[in-house]
Amino acid sequence: MKHGANIYKYAKKLGCKPEEIIDFSSNINLYDSLLYPKVDIKRYGDATYKELKNAVAKRYGIKKSNIALFNGASSAIFALLEQLEYDTLTLYAPLYGEYEKASKTTNIHKINRFENLYEKPKKNSLVIFVNPSTPDGKYYDLKKLFKLWKEQNATVVLDESFLEFEALQSYRDEIQNYKKLYIVQSFSKFYSCAGIRVGAVFSSKENIKGLKIPMWNLSSFDVAFLEKRLCDDDFIKKSKKHHKKRKKELKEILKRDFKVFESDANFFLVKADRTLFRKLLKHKILTRPCGSFDFLDDGYIRFAVKDKKSHMRLKKVLKDIE
Amino acid sequence: MKHGANIYKYAKKLGCKPEEIIDFSSNINLYDSLLYPKVDIKRYGDATYKELKNAVAKRYGIKKSNIALFNGASSAIFALLEQLEYDTLTLYAPLYGEYEKASKTTNIHKINRFENLYEKPKKNSLVIFVNPSTPDGKYYDLKKLFKLWKEQNATVVLDESFLEFEALQSYRDEIQNYKKLYIVQSFSKFYSCAGIRVGAVFSSKENIKGLKIPMWNLSSFDVAFLEKRLCDDDFIKKSKKHHKKRKKELKEILKRDFKVFESDANFFLVKADRTLFRKLLKHKILTRPCGSFDFLDDGYIRFAVKDKKSHMRLKKVLKDIE
Numbered sequence: 001m002k003h004g005a006n007i008y009k010y011a012k013k014l015g016c017k018p019e020e021i022i023d024f025s026s027n028i029n030l031y032d033s034l035l036y037p038k039v040d041i042k043r044y045g046d047a048t049y050k051e052l053k054n055a056v057a058k059r060y061g062i063k064k065s066n067i068a069l070f071n072g073a074s075s076a077i078f079a080l081l082e083q084l085e086y087d088t089l090t091l092y093a094p095l096y097g098e099y100e101k102a103s104k105t106t107n108i109h110k111i112n113r114f115e116n117l118y119e120k121p122k123k124n125s126l127v128i129f130v131n132p133s134t135p136d137g138k139y140y141d142l143k144k145l146f147k148l149w150k151e152q153n154a155t156v157v158l159d160e161s162f163l164e165f166e167a168l169q170s171y172r173d174e175i176q177n178y179k180k181l182y183i184v185q186s187f188s189k190f191y192s193c194a195g196i197r198v199g200a201v202f203s204s205k206e207n208i209k210g211l212k213i214p215m216w217n218l219s220s221f222d223v224a225f226l227e228k229r230l231c232d233d234d235f236i237k238k239s240k241k242h243h244k245k246r247k248k249e250l251k252e253i254l255k256r257d258f259k260v261f262e263s264d265a266n267f268f269l270v271k272a273d274r275t276l277f278r279k280l281l282k283h284k285i286l287t288r289p290c291g292s293f294d295f296l297d298d299g300y301i302r303f304a305v306k307d308k309k310s311h312m313r314l315k316k317v318l319k320d321i322e
Numbered sequence: 323m324k325h326g327a328n329i330y331k332y333a334k335k336l337g338c339k340p341e342e343i344i345d346f347s348s349n350i351n352l353y354d355s356l357l358y359p360k361v362d363i364k365r366y367g368d369a370t371y372k373e374l375k376n377a378v379a380k381r382y383g384i385k386k387s388n389i390a391l392f393n394g395a396s397s398a399i400f401a402l403l404e405q406l407e408y409d410t411l412t413l414y415a416p417l418y419g420e421y422e423k424a425s426k427t428t429n430i431h432k433i434n435r436f437e438n439l440y441e442k443p444k445k446n447s448l449v450i451f452v453n454p455s456t457p458d459g460k461y462y463d464l465k466k467l468f469k470l471w472k473e474q475n476a477t478v479v480l481d482e483s484f485l486e487f488e489a490l491q492s493y494r495d496e497i498q499n500y501k502k503l504y505i506v507q508s509f510s511k512f513y514s515c516a517g518i519r520v521g522a523v524f525s526s527k528e529n530i531k532g533l534k535i536p537m538w539n540l541s542s543f544d545v546a547f548l549e550k551r552l553c554d555d556d557f558i559k560k561s562k563k564h565h566k567k568r569k570k571e572l573k574e575i576l577k578r579d580f581k582v583f584e585s586d587a588n589f590f591l592v593k594a595d596r597t598l599f600r601k602l603l604k605h606k607i608l609t610r611p612c613g614s615f616d617f618l619d620d621g622y623i624r625f626a627v628k629d630k631k632s633h634m635r636l637k638k639v640l641k642d643i644e
Binding site: 006026039040042046047072075077082193194196197215218219220225 | 328329330345348361362363364365366367368369393394396397399400404420423424510514515516517518519534536537538539540541542543544547
């Protein structure tokens with residue numbers, strides 16, 4: 001499994017409906033207050049996405065001219081890795097698989113961040129760091145790494161897609177200090193809208209201007225939805241509260257049976273054994289085995305924070321299969 | 323003006339609401355029967371877009387394996403021009419400006435299709451042809467051109483985005499015969515959904531497999547909408563009927579004052595003078611001056627087919643400003 005969230009495939013396998021599966025593989029904020037915008041889809045939208053950029057700028061405390069919008073963070077990653085100049089791609093692994101998939105070079109240097117965090121990246125390379133990281137959720141203080149990256153004259157892509165669940169420091173302000181920094185921001189996770197395909201890149205005004213982006217790359221419906229969601233302070237407040245409570249609950253359940261990695265995001269990585277994925281799946285519980293991640297195998301399983309009912313179901317099933 | 327449909331900019335200029343402007347610059351099918359799909363936007367959609375590909379395959383009479391989906395035809399164009407191999411880009415001009423914008427080479431050879439249609443493209447070049455063409459709407463029989471392109475071993479990108487309004491022959495079947503052919507298909511125009519960002523590329527199975535496409539590049543809402551719309555035979559039938567009637571009506575109005583180019587699409591190019599755009603704009607009628615197109619200037623104006631009310635308004639204003 002290259003990515004989580006493939007409930008369609010497993011529903012087919014199990015002969016059940018996708019809705020019947022509890023999907024612990026998808027790490028999307030569970031708190032939700034659905035609102036549906038009214039949009040005239042006949043028309044072209046405003047091609048500059050001014051209003052949405054205003055909402056992003058306000059939410060993240062940066063200027064509109066420092067924002068580029070793509071149809072999802074994956075598309076942002078593809079555009080950066082296609083358009084930036086580099087001979088070597090340095091990946092702090094394990095990390096989200098799209099980065100390697102999008103590389104335009106096979107000259108890839110993987111740094112094992114568990115064991116060798118301060119290994120030097122190659123001079124002038126393109127460095128990818130995800131913070132908090134996946135699939136474990138660890139948040140890193142990047143001061144020493146930024147020093148190292150600058151010394152190596154690296155172009156840095158920093159993915160902060162899982163930052164907002166907890167009050168962690170962003171490195172967005174660094175785009176003013178380091179001209180070779182690009183920050184990737186997914187909205188799917190915290191804003192609970194994986195079906196809405198909008199992701200952002202934050203960088204210097206010059207860098208943003210230099211990116212080639214097709215006209216009208218965003219769905220009008222998605223734009224209208226996200227404009228509202230980003231301004232919904234109540235959603236944000238309640239999401240964080242929900243997250244805190246449920247995360248604690250899930251951790252308690254998991255740590256009774258497994259070694260649980262420290263996490264600053266909305267998911268947990270556990271060291272189990274290779275049979276756990278299939279055992280849980282039989283009970284219509286989908287998790288994310290991490291064999292496709294570097295330095296891990298399918299005995300490592302990622303669980304996303306879900307609602308109380310799903311957690312209780314997991315608790316019961318874990319007890320039953322002991 | 324690089325592209326039509328910028329009612330937001332002109333509404334600001336005129337100090338009126340965008341809705342007050344009659345937009346003859348946007349060539350979208352006017353017939354509409356709005357339906358809003360119910361979509362769970364929290365979830366990731368099926369990453370293979372199987373159901374939508376089935377709908378596209380059925381509508382266009384091709385196999386699913388011959389279809390790649392992008393977030394709009396512009397994104398499809400960008401991906402092709404970024405990923406295909408070519409030294410020279412051969413553009414049959416005038417044509418949609420995104421092609422030149424997306425080129426990865428400055429080595430661009432423009433063939434004036436009005437005057438020199440059978441000029442030889444460079445050997446091994448990437449050829450772009452839009453049929454029916456913009457901004458004039460002429461449909462070309464491509465038999466002789468295909469022969470020429472094959473002789474020159476050209477990779478061919480054929481844009482058939484305006485084909486469906488009238489019963490014109492598609493060259494889709496040619497993807498079986500010519501392995502270097504890619505067909506671009508926008509759904510915005512005929513299916514009346516410019517805010518829905520989905521566009522397709524049709525090509526051989528091998529070519530489609532070779533395209534790099536980010537995961538989840540389409541909005542779940544857009545996917546659900548288009549799945550329904552492509553299967554809506556009633557919409558298609560009524561659209562064609564509406565198109566035929568209104569196109570005739572608009573032509574009658576325009577030809578009283580201007581030289582009107584023959585068109586097989588849902589718009590007309592007229593030879594007017596450079597003042598017409600501003601004169602009409604004062605009356606909140608937005609048109610598309612064609613100065614940004616090669617071999618044309620802002621005295622050439624494109625009018626999209628609209629509804630009866632808009633046509634009557636145009637008729638009156640044209641009379642008043644005579």
